[in-house]
Amino acid sequence: MYQPMLHLHWKQVRLALIPLMVASFGLPLLVVQGMGTVPGLERSTLEAYLIMSQSQFWLPFFPALAGVIGVTLGLSAWNWDHQLNHVYALSLPLRRTEYTMLKMGAGALLAVLPAVALWVGGHVAAASVTLPAELHAYPNELAFRFFLAILLSYALLFTMAAGTVKTTLRICGVLVAFIVLGNIATGVLGEYYTFFARTNVVEVAVTWLMNAPGPFEVFTGNWTLIDV
Amino acid sequence: MSRLCAPLSLGVALLCLVPTPRLAQTAPVSNTDTAPVSDIQQELLLEIDSLLERSREAKARLLRTRQHHLEVMREPNLPALDTVHVASLRIVTPPDQAELAAELFTEVMRESFPGVERHGAFDGVWFPFQWNDRLEPIVVAGTAYPTEILNTVSRGGVKEHIEGKVWTALTSHVLGTESGLSGWGLVPDFQAPEQWHPRVYRELATMPARVARSCLAQDSAACWSMLGLDEGPDPVREWYTPEERRALVARAEHWVERAAEDLFVRCTDQGSTGACDELIAFVPRVYWEVSSARARTIMVSLALEAGGVSAWARLLETPSMPPGDALRHISGLSTEELSTRWRDLILAARPNVHAGFGLTQLATALWVLLLAALATRSTRWRLG
Secondary structure (H helix, E strand, C coil), rough: HHHHHHHHHHHHHHHHHHHHHHHHHHHHHHHHHCCHHHHHHCCCCHHHHHHHHHHHHCCCCHHHHHHHHHHHHHHHHHHHHHHHCCHHHHHHCCCCCHHHHHHHHHHHHHHHCCCCCCCCHHHHHHCCCCCCCCCEECCHHHHHHHHHHHHHHHHHHHHHHCHHHHHHHHHHHHHHHHHHHHHHHEEEEHCCCCCHHCCCHHHHHHHHHCCCCCCCCHHHHCCCCEEE | CCCCCCCCCHHHHHHHHCCCHHHHHHHHHHHCHHHHHCHHHHHHHHHHHHHHHHHHHHHHHHHHHHHHHHHHCCCCCCCCCCCEEECCEEECCCCHHHHHHHHHHHHHHHHCCHHHCCCCCCCCCCCCCCCCCCEEEECCCCCEEEEEEEECCCHHHHHHHHHHHHHHHHHHHHHHCCCCCCCCCCCCCCCCCHHHHHHHHHHHCCCCCHHHHHCCCCHHHHHHCCCCCCCCCHHHHHHHHHHHHHHHHHHHHHHHCCHHHHHHHHHHHCHHHHHHHHCCCCHHHHHCCCCCCHHHHHHHHHHHHHHHHHHHHHHHHHCCCCCCHHHHHHHHHHHHHHHHHHHHHHHHHCCCCCCHHHHHHHHHHHHHHHHHHHCCCCCCCCCC
16 A cells, blocks of 8 residues: 555655755865865865855755755645545445555655755765865765755644645644743733743743754754854 | 934934935935925834834833832842952952952962962952842843842852853953063953864864965874964964955955055955065954964863963963963963864864754654644544
8 A cells, every 4th residue: 555655655756856966966076066166266275264165155055955854744745635625535345544654755855855855965965075184074974864854844744734724824823822922921921920021931932942852943043054 | 304313313313323325315305394204214104103102112221220229229128248368369248258258269379370379360359149149130020120030050150150250350451461461362351162173173273374284184283383383473374375365365355455556456456475465564463363262262271271270360460461372371382282182172172063953853853743643633624
């Protein structure tokens, strides 16, 4: 049963996924583009300085690309079911749990493709520049982090898309309300309770989400391809 | 325009800071009532209105704060303070803790700073002391004024705190006098935290200078030279290769191009090393200095540590020594030993670029499993 699920998902997402795989392959190459030389000068020993300063520009694109790929995979996973009102799924001799897990597994396997593309691109990029002794390339770690980030954003969107539109809207509504009302409530309660005067609950929540063991730490960690 | 001229520094500051020429053109027009107010003016005026309101609130807050301070000053039950002398140190403390303060300061000075107790470095310094002096901010319900509470700390913790204060006082004194170290460019606290070590490693690894690479390649003499110690007459030539000097000039275009355009062209386009060297003279030292203030402060910290308890006394004895001599004098170590220690310290602190990634992997896997479990519980197939 897994194979048809994988095939179906691939058919659904391939038009979007292939360009994203190309982007995943190309992004590490963009990081090292033009490195090792200074305009007007021959190849110089400034590589470490240039490499570190130039590569900083491209770093935010890695988590952003991972997020986009995850969202694409997550939304496309349920697209077909939603369009056909789940008739196909209901016709299968499977429980809902099994069906969901097979579907999720198919998407997770597809998430490997852009990660592999980035891994290959990372190795090609690292091989294409002669790094000074002080710097090292980390294509394996970067590719694995990329895969985890895709997987997380995919799982998030997959879960949201698995429910009804009403449920998704409720969750989003609760999140927005928490951010807006949480700030206001913290300000008001801070006048009366010491705890709230010292602690902004929204800030605490965001900090927790963005740092380990919060879910989004994988996005805010170190994304450098080349570092000391 | 009357709004613009309101006696409000905040609003005026905003207008001065807005760099749009459009505003400069439209501002006088609003005086005449002949032209319609543009959108940008409207926006700015609205913004100024909101700032006026905020300024009024800030003024009211300030007034309340002043009143509060006056009330506190008039409070008849304020605790009395006493001044205790421990050699040259003056300690301000509640009378019931005077004996304890003297005891603790005496212990700290004897253990960590022998020989400097009577130094003039403490002449202008007051040390406030109160047992349990770790303050934590709290807010009292119903008042807008933040206040602080005292938390219990151990005797060792208090002594550590005192040591830090004495260290800061001595550092300020050294940097404030015409000493060799004060002109060396140091961070105004000689207690270099460990977090600086990986940062300095990163600085070294990315510094476009031959001397930095040599230092990283375990050449301790290069490390010494890179820190600007026992500097020769032409440190730039010592630190940079001709190619690096050319690149330095190219990066410092802002400083050198106006100074001598002809030389700049000869340096960058024709590759004349002589022209580059002439141009570097126009560039401020901070621009081509290889080591950072952090790196140098780590060296001072290291020398003081190596010198033991009498290191401060030796440093204060000879304030006018050049930095290299001062470091050798206070540490009691040779150049080679000192630079090797510094180099080893920095090399050992090479940052672990992907530190904590294991925890990230675990956390992500758990979150993915949780989300998958939630997905299986969704309501799509539920009837009704």
